Amino acid sequence: MFQKILIANRGEIACRVAATARRLGIKTVAVYSDADAGAKHVAVCDEALAIGPAPSKESYLRYEKIIQAALATGAQAIHPGYGFLSENEEFADSCARAGLVFIGPPASAIRAMGSKSAAKALMESADVPLVPGYHGENQDADFLRGQADAIGYPVLLKASAGGGGKGMRIVERSEDFEAALKSCKREAINSFGDDRVLVEKYLIRPRHIEIQVFADTHGNCVYLYERDCSVQRRHQKVLEEAPAPGMSETRRRSMGQAAVAAARAVGYVGAGTVEFIANQDGSFYFMEMNTRLQVEHPVTEMITGTDLVEWQLRVAAGEPLPLRQDELSIHGHALEARIYAENPEKGFLPSIGTVRRLRTPAAAHFEPGAGAGAADPAAVRIDSGVREGDAISPFYDPMIAKLIVWGRDRDEALARMSQALAEYQLVGLATNVAFLKRLVESAPYSRADLDTGLIERHRDALFPPAQATALPALALAAAALLDGEGHPGGGDPWAGTGGWRMNGTLVRRLAFSDEAGSQVVELGYQRQGWSLQAGGQRASVALVGREDTQFTLRLDDAVVRGNVVREGETVHVFTGGRHVTLHHGDPLAHAGELEAEGGRLTAPMPGKIVALLTEKGAVVEKGAPLLIMEAMKMEHTIAAPAGGTVEELLYAVGDQVSEGVQLLAFKAA
Template identity: 80%
Template sequence: MFTKILIANRGEIACRVAATAHRLGIKTVAVYSEADANAKHVAVCDESVLIGPPPAKESYLRADRIIEVALATGAQAIHPGYGFLSENEDFAEACAKAGLVFIGPPASAIRAMGSKSAAKALMETADVPLVPGYHGDNQDADFLRQQADRIGYPVLLKASAGGGGKGMRIVDRSEDFKAALESCKREAINSFGDDKVLVEKYLIRPRHIEIQVFADTRGDCVYLFERDCSVQRRHQKVLEEAPAPGMTAERRRAMGEAAVAAAKAVGYVGAGTVEFIANQDGSFYFMEMNTRLQVEHPVTEMITGLDLVEWQLRVAAGEPLPKKQDELRIHGHALEARIYAENPEKGFLPAIGTLRHMHTPRAVHFETGQGAAAGHPAAIRIDSGVRSGDAISPFYDPMIAKLIVWGEDRAEALAHMSQALAEYQVVGLATNVAFLKRLVESAPFSQADLDTGLIERHRDALFPAAQPASLPVLALAAASLLASEKNGAASDPWADTSGWRMNAALVRSLDFGDEAKRQPLTVTYEGEGWQLGLDGRTARMTLVEQLGPRLTIKLDGAAVRGSVVRDGEMFHVFTGGEHSTLHYNDPLAHAGEAEAEGGRLTAPMPGKIVALLTEKGATVEKGAPLLIMEAMKMEHTIAAPAAGTVEDLLYAVGDQVAEGAQLLAFKVTQAA
């Protein structure tokens, strides 16, 4: 076994690998960019070395620099995690040439599976079922369109070197093919340095089921069952679970054996995932093989009681697989929710900012992967690479954490996930926590009516119209504010807010509002409590207890509990498993800013202009695409908010823009 390894990654996977390595008595070396100098993965490793500026291509993608650090620190092996260099055959070869063990498959296997086109040709010879499509080298736009016409719409355009949902477009009509192809190729070249694409038949209501495989250097290979990753947005996974609902023993065996055949066809070693697209009738087709550990590997660990990172380290050190196929068993059911800094209501637009407050569920962090299936009494696990106070930057994936739960069956696992999401609190930036809770509790997911279009098909239910904050939510915010004022008065007599008046009660208005409605709350001071007034209703409120952000109040005698976190003018109220955000208009602070003038189109986040779709002086209709930005390796289209005229384009293709920057001058001729 190794005595020291270098972890060529960041975030939760770097922390995860470090935890297992330490449990095995292996020292770890972290590498970090200037943006990650104070990151969690740096703190948990034994040594750390700066490798470059924030952009990944100048730091985490610097293969030469990483190998140099490994040799200088005496590391014997490099664990690439996932993403960055984990599926880079040149990096794997460079490690071998430097005398370092690459904790992953041989370069030949990465190369064979790295091109989706070549991989599908190889799988065809191995008798692994394939989706109808074109996987060849001819990249002429007219030829590719002809192939799409032949296959029949809808078709899926997919970057040959891609992954993670990048460089993928669904095309429903022949006339839309050219624009989709151009966009797909742009995103592919920016994400992978290769704009080659393949064209496949897009299946209606398919499920995304993947098989975890593991092979050692002695030629043995096993499958560790399946994961259902059907629930996706932008072709990226949102929820994963194991085992797949409705999976029969016969189908599991057939898919597992096909996955092992795929791995053996390329001489695979280590952890890998063979991904299949499956019809509702049970038929399945090979999509691709990810030659690395997957983000969703914890659900496999939870149902098998195994530590897949430990398996990686042992296999890379030349040891045999710890178990044979007939020794592997499934215990219970596991779910994983990816908690992201993003805004689901705005097309899942990534968010950046500081985690000013983060409270996680009452969870046991079994960092070693030894879960409930191995006899551990806990049912909840959190894998995270950030802490409260850390920043989510525009340079890397905006994942905050992976929330993993286990139950004796799917119903119990769902209950644990719903409760855990209800307890998850994040303040400082937008997250998908509330959306995940709605998704987990939705009828189609809870009933396992799964397919990759679930989110879009149930958009109305999953994205309900914003509702005004309830009186209990407003009361909690008011109680927090009033208690804060009272505490401040203890050290400053001029800040006294006791409300004492000689001949009358003090009456004041607290101006709260949310996305749905402005709701001024009338507060009348009454001895040890307050009388609240809202839209003609009244209720008496008393503060029972306050412990940090946690409050208990009584509202007309009924107990109301929750947490209130103030962030500037914003009050974040967590109660009943819901998160409400209220804006408080402080009449003394004059903190609010006026809305930007009409016609000003601004960048929703830092990024780069990749395409201009209009010109100065153009007259456009509402919704017309004006330009395309790329941020966090995803394309975002800026559209006309109303009918109007483009008066000026303020940036050119290739320009970097800051969040909030005005992108173009636009004159509205017809109200939106």
């Protein structure tokens, strides 16, 4: 076994690899960019070396610097994690030339599966079923459009060298093909340095089911069952689970054997994932093979009692697989939710900022492969590379954490996930926690009516209209704002500095605004607490107790508890499994922001202008696309907030822009 390894990655995956290495007594070396000098993955490793500026292409993608760091520190092997260089055959070859072990598959296997077109041709020869489509080298736009017309719409455009949902577009009509192709190629070249695409038939209501495979250098290859990753947004996974609901043993065996055949066809070694698209009728087709560990690998570990990172290390060191196929079995059900810094209500736009408060559900210290294994897995596990006080920057993926739960069956796992999400408290940037909770509790997800279009199909239920803040949350916010004015719950009234009066009642008004509008809370000071009135409701309120940010109130005859965190004019209330954000002060102070569904006229985050879709003097309708900017490896369309005239374009293609800057001058009609 290795004595020291370098982890060529960052964030939660680097922390995850380091945890297993520590358990096995292996020393670890971290690498970091200027933006990550104080990051968690740097702190948890035994050594750390700087490798360059914040942009990944100048740091984490510079494999010659990473190899130099490994040699300088005496590391014997490099673990690439996932993303970045994990599927770069040149990096794998360079490691071998430098005398370092690449903890992953052979470069030949990466090369074979790195091109989706070549991989599909290889799978066809191995009798692995394929989705109808064009996977060739001819990239002429008219030719590709002709192929799409022949396949029949809708079709899916997919970057040949892509992954992670980047460089993918669904095209519904022939007349939309040209614009979609340009956008797809532009995103592909920015993300992967390769703008080649393939065209496939887009299946209606498909499921995304992937098989975890593992092979060693002794000729052994097994599958560790399946994961259902159907619930997606922007072609990126949101929720994953194992095993796949409704999977029969016959189908599981067929898919597993097909995945092993795919791995053997390329002489695979190490951890890999064979991804299939599955019809509701049970038929399935090969999509691609990811020649690395996957983000969602923890759910497989939870149901099989394995440590897949340990397996990677042992196989890379020349050892045989720890278990044979007949020694593997499924125990229970596991779910994973990806917690992102993003705003689901604004098209899942990534959010940038500092994590000012982070409180997580109680989680067992999960050590895969150590202890009882699958017979007694941790019920809740959190994999994260972000701590309170850390910043989410525009340079990398905005994932905050992976929340993984286990249950004896799917219903128990669902209940645990709902409870765990309710206990998450994040302040400082927008997150998808509330959306994930609605999704997990939604009727289609609860009954396992899964497909890749679930979120869009149930958009109305998953994105309900904003509701005015309920009285308990308003009471908690008011109690926090008035805290320190005395002790309205009791004590000596003469010693207090609050608003109680012996003769008469002092009434105080607090103005709050939320997503649904503004509310005025009237508080009447009483000998024992307050009277509270808002939105036509009235209640008596008394402070029962306070511990740090947690307030306990008596609201009429009910006891209400919640955490209240103040951030300037903003008050965050966590109660009843909900996170309510209230702005205290003038509710009209921020009413002048020019914003519209689908876009805004200021940059939502730092990024680069990649396309101008209008010109000076153009008269446009509401919602018309005006320009496209690229940020955090995703494209964002800036749309007209109303019908009007474009008076001036303030930036050109290629310009870098800061968050909040005005992108163009616009006069509404």
